[in-house]
Amino acid sequence: MPPHPSPTATPQPGPHADHSGGVEAGSRGAKKRFLHDAREYVRDTDHRAFLRRALAGYYTTRDGQKARYRDWEQARDAANLAKWNAVNRLDEMLVRFADAFEAGGGKVHWARDAAEAREIILGIVRAAGAKAIIKSKCMTTEEIHLNAALEAEGYGVVESDLGEFIQQLRGEPPFHFVFPCMHVRRGEISKLFEEHLGSAPTESPEELTMIARRYMRRLYVEADVGITGANFLVAETGQISITENEGNARLTAALPRVHVALAGIEKCVERLDDLAVLLPMLATAGTGQPLTCYNTLYGGPRVSGECDGPQEMHIVLLDNGRTAILADPEQRDSLQCIRCGACLNVCPIFKNVGGFTYGTTYQGPIGSVITPHLRGLGDWNHLSQASSLCGACTDACPVRIDIHHHLLHNRRNAVRAAPNRLERMGHRMFAAVAARPRLFATGGTLFRRSLWFLKKLRLPLLRDWIASRDLPQAPARSFRDQWRHRAPPAVARSRPATTGSDR
């Protein structure tokens, strides 16, 4: 048995339960679960208010930081260009990165899908004779359900990021891909620590942090393998860039004998200089910081003369559907995402349904764009309907991804892939009526007069929609009627000609 079994989770009840469903499960019935959980979450007004309060300070701090840029829009252009350049030449960038990384003594592994990535990482862990594993926050490991695969083989895995650690103890996936436990109150964290770590009750954030820190310290030293993600892969230098606020990723990468980093292939940038714009943009847009506290570059294992660092360093480059997005010229730019989380923070749907409702690794607007590519349009196309198309996400995106139009593209693709006969018939009927002015006018009059009756009838199609909304009162006269009987336009009275002497 490993000396540090994964902390035992406390199962959470209700709609906030884990929907990952374990390894590669959870797609079937995703829409039904989404609708059920959204309904439950929307009813939980306390939780929604808590979430709103948690995000309330975000706008002020972010806007304060944005104001420090000479030209925020120009910085967005530069960030967009840096990512677009790399995404459009990804084949070349990845080979350059892999060659440079291996020249530094690291080993590159290519994984076509989640199963391959899990197998590669399990192989590295087995070869290292590992007993204990420490991890820093990495959404790509969530995407491939790595913890479940490691635990199934008897390895203990401990999350070292405080938010992820809390979620691990709660038995939940991250609620938000930047703020994993933003939905948890301090009192709940205190109780969780009392139960699992035997600490005294406290609601002080500093004390809670110190409790987790004391628990974690020994684990860093005793872990054989450290697993991290990577925010950027620099093709020019063969380095990976990790940005974080707690310093836990540094310890995870530096103290264990073996360091494994897992990254999606889209994380590539061409030049080290690109980070000069991307790192501050990531911090400002995501958390309202000028720069994240710790920004580190790793270029390979420890070399002779260095006093710390792993003896082996591996990077696993994951495709898992990303090349399909790359092949789609319409949605290719969604690979530019730097996972700052800004689109979630401003999304009215996210604020009302919460992160778990999506049932995906990547929540919110960008999750709704890419999940159908990563896990199948057939089962996940409902996510593109989870948007008011207000465009707040597109406005907030530091790398200028046209998020809300991509949601529209997904809606169109879903209709093309599985046309709804009823909907198509409805559109045809409307087109036939709209092309005949008299019929259109008669239909309008009939509809106006029968609106009160439709409300009473509560047709299945309208029932959900009007359950929480009032239908507007029908006007006494239609617009066409009012237009026909409008007062004649006032004739402008001609002014007498003026001359200079009139002054």
Ligand code: SF4
């Ligand atoms: S889509 Fe844009 S705003 Fe959303 S997480 Fe990605 S980079 Fe941030």
